[in-house]
Amino acid sequence: MKRQTVITQKKRGPPPTGKGTLIGVRMQPDDLSAVDKWIAEQDAAPTRPEAIRRLVEIGLKANK
Numbered sequence: 001m002k003r004q005t006v007i008t009q010k011k012r013g014p015p016p017t018g019k020g021t022l023i024g025v026r027m028q029p030d031d032l033s034a035v036d037k038w039i040a041e042q043d044a045a046p047t048r049p050e051a052i053r054r055l056v057e058i059g060l061k062a063n064k
Contacts, residue, residue: 025052 027035039051046054 035048035051035055038055039045039048042051
């Protein structure tokens with residue numbers, strides 16, 4: 001009897017980014033433009049999601 005060859009198929013879509021909880025955020029144009037302005041001021045411009053994570057972290061540290 002021949003041996004059966006098992007081929008694993010590639011998963012579609014981008015690779016997973018982590019185990020965190022996904023939160024969808026709807027932002028007003030003024031707030032979004034402020035985030036974009038903050039991104040432009042950074043040395044290594046982060047993506048919008050990364051910028052929002054950093055801004056939340058900065059805001060939470062400021063309250064301590």
